[in-house]
Amino acid sequence: MQRSQLSKTKRLVVKVGTGTLTTPDGGFDRQNCARLGAELAHAARARPVVLVSSAAIAFGARELGLVRTKGKPWDMATKQACAAAGQPHLMRAWREALAPHGLQVAQVLLTADDLASRKRFLNARRTFSRLLELGVLPVVNENDTVAVEEIKVGDNDSLAGLVATCVEADLVVMLTDVDAMYDRDPREPGARALRDVPRITAEVERMAGGAGTERSTGGMITKVKAAKRLASQGTATALLSGRAPGALAALLAGEPVGTFFTPAVEQLSRRKGWLLSAAKGRGVLLVDDGARRALEQRGKSLLPSGVKAVAGHFRVGDPVDIAVRDGRPFARGLAGYGADEVRRIAGLKSGEIERALGYKYLDEVVHRNDLVLLEEEEAEARR
Numbered sequence: 001m002q003r004s005q006l007s008k009t010k011r012l013v014v015k016v017g018t019g020t021l022t023t024p025d026g027g028f029d030r031q032n033c034a035r036l037g038a039e040l041a042h043a044a045r046a047r048p049v050v051l052v053s054s055a056a057i058a059f060g061a062r063e064l065g066l067v068r069t070k071g072k073p074w075d076m077a078t079k080q081a082c083a084a085a086g087q088p089h090l091m092r093a094w095r096e097a098l099a100p101h102g103l104q105v106a107q108v109l110l111t112a113d114d115l116a117s118r119k120r121f122l123n124a125r126r127t128f129s130r131l132l133e134l135g136v137l138p139v140v141n142e143n144d145t146v147a148v149e150e151i152k153v154g155d156n157d158s159l160a161g162l163v164a165t166c167v168e169a170d171l172v173v174m175l176t177d178v179d180a181m182y183d184r185d186p187r188e189p190g191a192r193a194l195r196d197v198p199r200i201t202a203e204v205e206r207m208a209g210g211a212g213t214e215r216s217t218g219g220m221i222t223k224v225k226a227a228k229r230l231a232s233q234g235t236a237t238a239l240l241s242g243r244a245p246g247a248l249a250a251l252l253a254g255e256p257v258g259t260f261f262t263p264a265v266e267q268l269s270r271r272k273g274w275l276l277s278a279a280k281g282r283g284v285l286l287v288d289d290g291a292r293r294a295l296e297q298r299g300k301s302l303l304p305s306g307v308k309a310v311a312g313h314f315r316v317g318d319p320v321d322i323a324v325r326d327g328r329p330f331a332r333g334l335a336g337y338g339a340d341e342v343r344r345i346a347g348l349k350s351g352e353i354e355r356a357l358g359y360k361y362l363d364e365v366v367h368r369n370d371l372v373l374l375e376e377e378e379a380e381a382r383r
């Protein structure tokens with residue numbers, strides 16, 4: 001999708017950062033939230049919209065009367081307590097901003113762990129679909145109460161990317177406290193806004209710095225990383241000021257506002273999108289160089305003859321990583337056989353599977369339709 005085609009956006013995810021919903025002293029910016037409510041409701045008349053909203057921690061801190069000492073970050077438990085105290089206020093804020101425009105809201109709290117499980121990912125997808133059919137606007141946040149290091153997404157820019165995969169959005173708009181991405185941190189002199197970014201190269205990534213305020217998480221780099229992941233699965237990302245009246249409508253009319261990251265490929269199927277961004281490999285298939293070339297360069301399936309060894313325990317249908325020797329995984333796919341079965345057929349021709357196992361499901365260990373190549377960045381790191 002190009003910028004000029006944005007009026008045709010079929011499904012939209014809008015992410016709102018903490019800075020957009022709070023005043024400089026950390027209070028709730030009711031006026032900006034009300035304006036955004038009107039603009040989101042307008043956008044939602046033309047296509048389904050899912051909102052990913054930050055600011056639970058900031059709202060909770062206010063509610064609990066906690067004051068942040070400059071330069072001293074809060075510990076995890078305090079942030080989790082603030083998120084729990086702030087989340088109902090965040091939902092009330094959106095409810096009050098959207099109700100005047102006839103839109104109801106629903107709260108969806110997720111972690112990375114939820115979306116890495118195919119079953120829970122599909123459950124979440126079903127809930128989103130039904131909410132959207134009912135004309136309700138889902139408001140998503142990370143489930144901070146349970147999101148300790150190992151299972152959390154960590155920032156809502158990445159969460160918005162995962163949600164986009166889950167609902168098959170073709171555009172993610174991130175509303176933030178700058179009007180565009182700049183070629184360096186905009187607080188530095190001489191910074192210039194980037195209007196259109198056709199490819200997220202390492203150079204573009206180097207231009208993106210950390211968060212603007214202590215209240216925010218991630219900064220520009222998490223936005224660019226999320227945009228890169230989305231581009232590789234065929235979804236566009238735009239960055240806009242969360243304070244400029246009319247910016248969202250202007251973007252959706254194809255006007256040159258904010259920064260637009262063009263998708264690199266046609267939109268992937270949801271299954272492939274899930275494999276690429278949400279799934280975690282339950283094991284590793286170590287393959288030879290010939291198999292790697294067949295997968296990377298010729299778009300082939302993985303046959304048992306190319307498999308040299310198997311690590312981990314996985315069952316048929318589980319996500320598995322594919323790597324050469326001790327290299328980083330270069331592909332991920334759904335296993336056509338369980339780990340013990342692959343151990344028994346590794347190195348064999350497809351015609352020999354039945355003799356080795358006594359039965360055969362498929363010729364392939366991982367079928368092409370169930371396989372994605374991992375990011376270029378990871379491929380580069382291996383070279």
Ligand SMILES: Nc1ncnc2c1ncn2[C@@H]1O[C@H](COP(=O)(O)OP(=O)(O)O)[C@@H](O)[C@H]1O
Nearest residue numbers: 017018176181182184207209211212216219220
């Ligand atoms: N190259 C860049 N272009 C624009 N902003 C940048 C850049 N590098 C770092 N930033 C910082 O990223 C901030 C936006 O991210 P963040 O503070 O996480 O906001 P949000 O809460 O909206 O997610 C900007 O305010 C800016 O200070």
Ligand SMILES: N[C@@H](CCC(=O)OP(=O)(O)O)C(=O)O
Nearest residue numbers: 018054055056057155156217
């Ligand atoms: N889940 C957290 C937000 C985390 C986050 O990514 O914040 P932000 O950088 O403001 O988008 C909260 O609701 O406060």
